[in-house]
Amino acid sequence: DTEVTQTPKHLVMGMTNKKSLKCEQHMGHRAMYWYKQKAKKPPELMFVYSYEKLSINESVPSRFSPECPNSSLLNLHLHALQPEDSALYLCASSQGHGGSTDTQYFGPGTRLTVL
């Protein structure tokens, strides 16, 4: 199984809502990532979990809250988002050795619209 799955595929939420994005992999990878991608731009790294511990937070606003319940699952909890947070949210995983050869495998993404 070389797949990273993400749910939901699409999400529309109001600025006062609370929602969660989910990501799952069964490749035995020990690093998992959240990216945000705006249209026609490359992905921007948000968070990295390594061995279930948060290792990188790219100064992301606190309205985004990541959670890694176990080595296969990664959640992104959303609260009080702004319309400018509308984007494609991508999850990725890798073996976790951190070197430049550590290939990241991406999920299909969740298209988020904040009204």
Place this chain on the structure above:
Amino acid sequence: KNEVEQSPQNLTAQEGEFITINCSYSVGISALHWLQQHPGGGIVSLFMLSSGKKKHGRLIATINIQEKHSSLHITASHPRDSAVYICAVGGEKLTFGTGTRLTIIP
């Protein structure tokens, strides 16, 4: 920080044409990644290159570590190859190129 540049930014070609996308980076690396993203979709990892050349089907990727340059070639291009192709360097914190939007016309 490594600066990663791609060219061209946009490329339109007829079906069957040979395609070349270029990627240059500013700081020496151990490996470079080529990624593919279809419109509205997730990202697929095509190649991870440390040296030389790799081939997968109609896709060929080359890298020259000394010149800090990599190319992605597509032979006998097909409309389903239409996508954004992105090169990236780094480990946990990938630095992405700006992408090349490829459109293959039947």
